[in-house]
Amino acid sequence: MSQTILYARVSTSDQTLEHQKTQAEAAGFKIDHVVSDKGISGISTMLRERPEGRRLFDMLRTGDTLVVRWVDRLGRNYQDVTDCIREFMRKGVVIRTVINGLTFDGATKDPMQEAVRDALIAFMAAMAQSQAEAAKEAQKAGIAAAKEREPESYLGRKPSYDRDGLVAVLELLGKGAGASEIAKATGLSRQTVLRIKADPAKADGVLRAWEAKAA
The missing domain is CATH 1.10.10 (Arc Repressor Mutant, subunit A)
Known part of the structure; x- marks a missing residue:
C-alpha cells in the first residue's frame, strides 16, 4: 500500500515541525508518516547525512508520495537537492510541494515534458541555494555594520x-x-x-x- 510521507527540516528557532505539518494538512494532504530533522543546516549537511534523511531513503517505495513544504526543506545545496529528487523519481516516488502545489514524478516519458520538469527542479534547487547564500551574506554584512556602529556589543x-x-x-x-x-x-x-x-x-x-x- 502506498503512503504519504511528510519530510520536515527545522533548522532555526522560528521554524516548527507542527507548523509544517499543519500547512501540509491545510493544503489537503493526508499524512501517514512524518520524518523530520531538527537543528540541521540544509547548506552544509546533505540529505543522506542527516539522521532522519537517511531513514527517508529506506522508507520510500514505488507509489509513495513525498511531501515537503518547499524544496528548501530537502536542502539548500543545488547538487544534493537535484540528485535526491531524481533518485526518488527513479524509485517511482512522487514529490509534491505544499507551497505552489508542484508535483514531480518520473511517470512521463515524453522528452519535452521531462525537459520542462527537470528545468523546474533545477530552477527551484538553484533558488534555494541562492537564497541561502544571499541570507548568509546579508547576515555577515549586518553584523559588520553593527560592529561598526556599536563595537561594545x-x-x-x-x-x-x-x-x-x-x-x-x-x-x-x-x-x-x-x-x-x-x-x-x-x-x-x-x-x-x-x-x-x-x-x-x-x-x-x-x-x-x-x-x-x-x-
Missing part, C-alpha cells in the same frame, strides 16, 4: 587599561603586591586590577581585540 566594554597599564599590573602582581596598592600605583580601579588578576589571559584577549579594531 561585540567586543565588550572597552578596557580602562592600555598595554602599558596591563603590563604594569601583571608585573606588580608578580611581585606580590596587593590589589589596592596596584590600583594606587597604576591609576586603575581596584575592581579592574582584581579582574586582571582573576584572568590575565582574558584581560589580554579583550585588549588585543580593541587594539586590532584600532589598527
Whole structure:
C-alpha cells in the first residue's frame, strides 16, 4: 500500500515541525508518516547525512508520495537537492510541494515534458541555494555594520587599561603586591586590577581585540 510521507527540516528557532505539518494538512494532504530533522543546516549537511534523511531513503517505495513544504526543506545545496529528487523519481516516488502545489514524478516519458520538469527542479534547487547564500551574506554584512556602529556589543566594554597599564599590573602582581596598592600605583580601579588578576589571559584577549579594531 502506498503512503504519504511528510519530510520536515527545522533548522532555526522560528521554524516548527507542527507548523509544517499543519500547512501540509491545510493544503489537503493526508499524512501517514512524518520524518523530520531538527537543528540541521540544509547548506552544509546533505540529505543522506542527516539522521532522519537517511531513514527517508529506506522508507520510500514505488507509489509513495513525498511531501515537503518547499524544496528548501530537502536542502539548500543545488547538487544534493537535484540528485535526491531524481533518485526518488527513479524509485517511482512522487514529490509534491505544499507551497505552489508542484508535483514531480518520473511517470512521463515524453522528452519535452521531462525537459520542462527537470528545468523546474533545477530552477527551484538553484533558488534555494541562492537564497541561502544571499541570507548568509546579508547576515555577515549586518553584523559588520553593527560592529561598526556599536563595537561594545561585540567586543565588550572597552578596557580602562592600555598595554602599558596591563603590563604594569601583571608585573606588580608578580611581585606580590596587593590589589589596592596596584590600583594606587597604576591609576586603575581596584575592581579592574582584581579582574586582571582573576584572568590575565582574558584581560589580554579583550585588549588585543580593541587594539586590532584600532589598527
